[in-house]
Amino acid sequence: MYNCSIIIPHKNIPSLLQRCLDSIPIRDDLQIVIVDDNSDASIVDFNNFPGSGRDNIEIVFSNGKTGKGPGYARNIGLSKAKGKWIIFADADDYFMDSFSALLDKYQQSSKDVIFFKCVRQNEDGQINDYSLINDAINDALINGNTDVIVYGVPCPVAKFIKHEFILQNKIKYQEITGGDDILFSMQIGVHLKELLIVDDYLYCVVDRTGSLTRNTNWRIFYSYSKACCDAYRMLQKVNKEKLAIGWIISWWGRLWAESNLYAIALIPKIVTTVGIRKSYTVIRKGRLVGAWNWRYA
Numbered sequence: 001m002y003n004c005s006i007i008i009p010h011k012n013i014p015s016l017l018q019r020c021l022d023s024i025p026i027r028d029d030l031q032i033v034i035v036d037d038n039s040d041a042s043i044v045d046f047n048n049f050p051g052s053g054r055d056n057i058e059i060v061f062s063n064g065k066t067g068k069g070p071g072y073a074r075n076i077g078l079s080k081a082k083g084k085w086i087i088f089a090d091a092d093d094y095f096m097d098s099f100s101a102l103l104d105k106y107q108q109s110s111k112d113v114i115f116f117k118c119v120r121q122n123e124d125g126q127i128n129d130y131s132l133i134n135d136a137i138n139d140a141l142i143n144g145n146t147d148v149i150v151y152g153v154p155c156p157v158a159k160f161i162k163h164e165f166i167l168q169n170k171i172k173y174q175e176i177t178g179g180d181d182i183l184f185s186m187q188i189g190v191h192l193k194e195l196l197i198v199d200d201y202l203y204c205v206v207d208r209t210g211s212l213t214r215n216t217n218w219r220i221f222y223s224y225s226k227a228c229c230d231a232y233r234m235l236q237k238v239n240k241e242k243l244a245i246g247w248i249i250s251w252w253g254r255l256w257a258e259s260n261l262y263a264i265a266l267i268p269k270i271v272t273t274v275g276i277r278k279s280y281t282v283i284r285k286g287r288l289v290g291a292w293n294w295r296y297a
Contacts, residue, residue: 002056003029003107005083005163009073010091011037016206018050021057023094029107032057033080034091035073071173071180074156078166086163088156092206102202106160111194114160115140115149116202123208130205133158140197149197150189151235151243154182158203161188178220179227182247186231190238218262221255225266228252229273245274249282253289263290 006024010017017034024032034051036044036059051057060076062068074088085107089095096119106114117137120130136149165171169191173180228251232244248270256263263286271279 002031002083004085004087004103004160005031005033005077005081006087006089007074007077007081008032008034008089008091009037009070009077010034010039012039012043013091014039014044014050017091020089020091020094021051021054023096023099025100026054026056027100027103028056030056030103031081031083033060033077034058035060035076036062037068037070037073038062069175069177069180071175071184074173074180074184075175078172081163084163086161086166087159088161089203090157090205092208093157094204094206096201096204098201102198102200103160106196106198109160109196111196112162112165112192113188113194114196114198116158116160116198116200118158118203118205119201121204121206127204137197137199141199146195146197147240147243150192150195151186151240154185154231154247156181156185157205165191174227174230176227177223179224179251182224182227182231183234186234186244189240190234218255218259221251221258222262222266224251225255226269229269232273241274245278245282248274249285250289252282253286255290256287257290 008017008020021032024030032051032054034057036049038061046061049059051059058080060080062073062076078086102116115137118130118133119127121127133149133153133155136153139148140146169187171184171187171191173184225248228244228247232241232248235241235244252263252266252270255266267279267283270282273279274282
């Protein structure tokens with residue numbers, strides 16, 4: 001039995017995928033599942049696909065006419081996973097040198113989810129603290145405010161997630177264009193009972209042009225905005241919905257900056273999600289967000 005299954009969705013970035021794989025230690029107790037979301041044959045050499053030849057790596061090709069998105073790929077990865085722990089990685093990110101030691105230290109933990117810190121690499125190669133995650137972890141460790149990391153950071157990376165916990169609670173990704181990980185993260189929070197927050201670094205998030213969050217296509221922002229509304233409704237069940245307001249403002253604001261028409265088309269969903277009074281605040285603040293030069297913020 002594997003102690004850990006690492007799930008990596010991939011599309012058209014083979015050199016970065018190879019870097020990610022090179023950051024993962026070669027261990028008999030690790031399973032790696034790569035799900036390729038219909039990469040372009042002119043970009044990817046499928047005869048020499050990254051990870052080919054390693055016994056503990058399983059490569060799954062979607063073979064679709066069009067890419068189905070990272071949520072689809074991650075769900076396929078979950079269906080193939082055999083490990084006690086599930087770890088998600090993006091193909092353009094990589095693990096820190098501490099990964100193997102942290103797995104040794106925490107693989108016998110009884111917790112459902114273990115949260116770790118991250119660094120962030122910018123396009124110039126500079127590495128700094130990833131404040132989105134690390135500030136939330138510090139708040140949880142210093143002030144005991146676990147909500148900020150459990151509900152306030154809607155991303156699946158830098159976590160050990162118990163496989164049994166995912167299966168028992170039937171947690172899956174939304175198979176959508178963008179924001180598939182938001183509701184997934186909130187489902188984890190809603191069901192989570194036993195957690196551990198660790199003041200150690202596990203993972204490096206790479207900020208690069210061409211990534212999903214840096215994409216300027218209105219369809220991506222539209223999808224993210226809708227996913228935030230879905231997460232808001234889920235958090236209402238545990239009275240944590242205030243945390244989701246900021247996400248809706250941010251993503252709807254980016255949609256407004258890219259396409260006023262489609263931002264307006266999304267207003268009825270926002271109104272039915274947060275109510276008339278709150279939607280006024282969301283839309284007003286969202287328009288201010290849209291005025292920022294957010295692409296380079």
